[in-house]
Amino acid sequence: MPKENNFTKPEDEISSKYNISPEQRRAAFKAMLAYARPHRTKFLSIFLCTFLAIAADLLQPYLVKIAIDDNLSVGKNDFRMLLIICGVYLALSVIGLSFTYLQNNLLQFTGQSIITRIRKELFEHLTKLPMSFFDRFQSGSLVTHVSSDTETINQFFTQVFLSMIRDGMTLIFIIVLMFHLDPTLAGYSMVLLPIIAGIAIAFRSYISKTYQLSRTRLSRLIAFIAENLAGMNLIQAFHQEEEQTKQFTDRNKQYFMANLREIRSNVLFNRSYDILGNVSVAFIVWIGGLAVFNKSIEFGVLYAFITYIRQFFNPINNITQQWNTLQSTTVSMDRLWRLFSITPDIQDAAKPKAVDMAAVKGRIDYNHIRFGYSEENPVIHDLDLHIRPGEMIGIVGSTGAGKSSLMSLLCRFYEVQSGSILIDGTDIRDIPQETLHRMIGLVQQEPYLFSGSIVDNVRLFDTRISREAVIEACRFVGADALITRLKDGYDTLLSERGSGLSAGERQLISFARIVVFEPKILILDEATANLDSQTEQLVQSALRVVSEGRTTLVIAHRLSTIMQADRIIVMRHGRIVEEGTHQQLLAKEGYYEQLYRHSQGKGKPALGAG
Numbered sequence: 001m002p003k004e005n006n007f008t009k010p011e012d013e014i015s016s017k018y019n020i021s022p023e024q025r026r027a028a029f030k031a032m033l034a035y036a037r038p039h040r041t042k043f044l045s046i047f048l049c050t051f052l053a054i055a056a057d058l059l060q061p062y063l064v065k066i067a068i069d070d071n072l073s074v075g076k077n078d079f080r081m082l083l084i085i086c087g088v089y090l091a092l093s094v095i096g097l098s099f100t101y102l103q104n105n106l107l108q109f110t111g112q113s114i115i116t117r118i119r120k121e122l123f124e125h126l127t128k129l130p131m132s133f134f135d136r137f138q139s140g141s142l143v144t145h146v147s148s149d150t151e152t153i154n155q156f157f158t159q160v161f162l163s164m165i166r167d168g169m170t171l172i173f174i175i176v177l178m179f180h181l182d183p184t185l186a187g188y189s190m191v192l193l194p195i196i197a198g199i200a201i202a203f204r205s206y207i208s209k210t211y212q213l214s215r216t217r218l219s220r221l222i223a224f225i226a227e228n229l230a231g232m233n234l235i236q237a238f239h240q241e242e243e244q245t246k247q248f249t250d251r252n253k254q255y256f257m258a259n260l261r262e263i264r265s266n267v268l269f270n271r272s273y274d275i276l277g278n279v280s281v282a283f284i285v286w287i288g289g290l291a292v293f294n295k296s297i298e299f300g301v302l303y304a305f306i307t308y309i310r311q312f313f314n315p316i317n318n319i320t321q322q323w324n325t326l327q328s329t330t331v332s333m334d335r336l337w338r339l340f341s342i343t344p345d346i347q348d349a350a351k352p353k354a355v356d357m358a359a360v361k362g363r364i365d366y367n368h369i370r371f372g373y374s375e376e377n378p379v380i381h382d383l384d385l386h387i388r389p390g391e392m393i394g395i396v397g398s399t400g401a402g403k404s405s406l407m408s409l410l411c412r413f414y415e416v417q418s419g420s421i422l423i424d425g426t427d428i429r430d431i432p433q434e435t436l437h438r439m440i441g442l443v444q445q446e447p448y449l450f451s452g453s454i455v456d457n458v459r460l461f462d463t464r465i466s467r468e469a470v471i472e473a474c475r476f477v478g479a480d481a482l483i484t485r486l487k488d489g490y491d492t493l494l495s496e497r498g499s500g501l502s503a504g505e506r507q508l509i510s511f512a513r514i515v516v517f518e519p520k521i522l523i524l525d526e527a528t529a530n531l532d533s534q535t536e537q538l539v540q541s542a543l544r545v546v547s548e549g550r551t552t553l554v555i556a557h558r559l560s561t562i563m564q565a566d567r568i569i570v571m572r573h574g575r576i577v578e579e580g581t582h583q584q585l586l587a588k589e590g591y592y593e594q595l596y597r598h599s600q601g602k603g604k605p606a607l608g609a610g
């Protein structure tokens with residue numbers, strides 16, 4: 001009986017929108033084969049196991065033919081011979097089963113090993129790509145690359161490859177055995193081959209379309225649910241429940257219809273295929289039966305033919321079924337290879353300068369830098385800023401003025417278009433990126449927490465940092481009291497969004513990170529923006545202790561956060577327009593003074609764009 005259609009790959013729908021050239025296909029396969037090459041011996045063993053398993057299976061009808069023609073129909077009562085044939089038949093079943101088991105295990109192991117390696121290398125590659133790459137690619141599509149695309153490649157090895165060798169070999173074996181048994185009858189049977197294949201291919205292409213449609217509708221439904229869950233507060237606040245439910249019902253119904261169509265076409269195909277099988281058997285019984293009557297073939301030969309013609313269908317069906325998987329594999333492979341071929345545009349210098357971390361002072365020089373996220377739209381214009389070691393700099397300015405960009409440039413997430421940035425007199429392009437990132441501690445508005453315990457989140461899974469050091473750091477920033485209040489204390493498990501912790505508590509944990517890793521330069525990008533005034537005070541006092549002895553750059557919308565800074569830089573349209581202490585800037589009665597008055601709720605807002 002033909003197998004049920006078991007497509008489960010959502011990327012099939014992607015493949016329908018994705019055209020790849022024969023050259024791309026060849027390149028993708030070449031790349032995939034490079035991953036398979038180290039497993040040559042295993043593939044050879046798989047091939048051998050498949051060969052033996054198929055041979056054992058297909059010899060069984062031949063044995064029955066011997067029992068019928070050489071024993072039963074000639075009236076020989078050779079029970080010993082019959083017993084031996086039965087014994088061999090059983091032995092062949094056991095051999096077939098054992099080799100199939102072995103082949104399957106080997107293949108799954110090999111496929112999974114290849115995919116584990118691809119997944120690992122892909123993840124490593126992604127972690128090395130520059131921020132400009134992540135600006136362009138949505139994380140959703142990257143998740144698809146890492147999960148479904150690699151899974152499709154796994155299916156290539158465990159399903160397509162298996163089908164090619166197993167079903168291909170089975171077909172060849174059957175044809176050879178048929179011609180060996182009776183060339184005339186085999187010739188008639190071959191007439192059936194293109195008919196079966198033609199029908200299977202036509203059906204498969206139709207089924208694949210219905211499958212793609214139902215996958216597309218399912219992903220639309222899922223996307224709709226995800227969007228609604230994310231914006232549930234807005235839906236409720238704007239009384240959109242009814243409208244959204246209406247839209248959901250519509251999408252739900254469309255998916256239901258597509259699903260029904262897919263199931264119907266599957267059942268229709270499987271049943272038609274069954275009928276075709278029966279017609280073929282009837283055809284062989286008719287032609288072969290006449291030959292038996294005419295004594296041109298023996299009865300056992302007819303029996304073997306009927307069995308083989310039934311077995312003809314499965315491999316053809318399987319091969320056509322795998323054709324779709326093969327197409328999605330090429331698409332996935334091509335997509336992955338495009339991703340792999342993106343080279344990070346920010347690289348370490350060929351001969352980077354060695355930096356003695358203990359001797360870092362934290363002097364920063366922005367020397368007439370110019371920068372834009374694209375060539376034609378500069379965001380920072382000829383900015384010149386020199387910061388002394390240990391100085392605390394407050395950076396203020398309206399939305400889009402370029403404050404965060406200035407910090408990203410210091411971390412070398414992006415490259416300046418002209419000018420240079422120096423730390424202790426060394427151009428950051430000459431410092432290995434890993435060292436540079438160890439020199440700088442970054443605390444953002446929404447500190448990122450990893451899945452793991454509080455201890456691991458503070459020391460970032462670096463077990464060289466002791467638990468005691470982590471606790472000490474938390475005490476230092478004033479986080480100890482709140483952590484010990486938690487049920488599991490320092491072992492409390494956090495998730496990406498820091499479940500169970502308030503924004504201020506998460507911020508304190510990121511301060512403790514700074515204490516533990518001791519970077520000489522500290523950047524706080526709107527770190528207190530999300531906090532209520534009481535928590536802000538807690539974080540402010542943590543900031544005071546953490547910034548001690550470090551060059552600290554604080555970006556803040558709330559001017560209260562930076563009033564105590566040694567120097568305040570006021571930015572507008574990518575330029576520094578004023579600088580000085582809070583008092584000096586107020587005395588100037590310029591842009592800062594306007595911002596300050598506005599933040600105090602007096603005067604007109606000075607927060608125009610940029």
Ligand SMILES: Nc1ncnc2c1ncn2[C@@H]1O[C@H](COP(=O)(O)OP(=O)(O)OP(=O)(O)O)[C@@H](O)[C@H]1O
Binds near residue numbers: 406
């Ligand atoms: N990843 C990016 N890709 C393209 N343009 C960007 C990107 N990030 C920022 N910009 C643009 O660069 C300009 C400066 O942005 P930046 O985030 O540095 O300003 P900001 O002063 O920090 O603003 P805010 O106070 O709102 O955070 C803005 O016009 C912004 O739209």
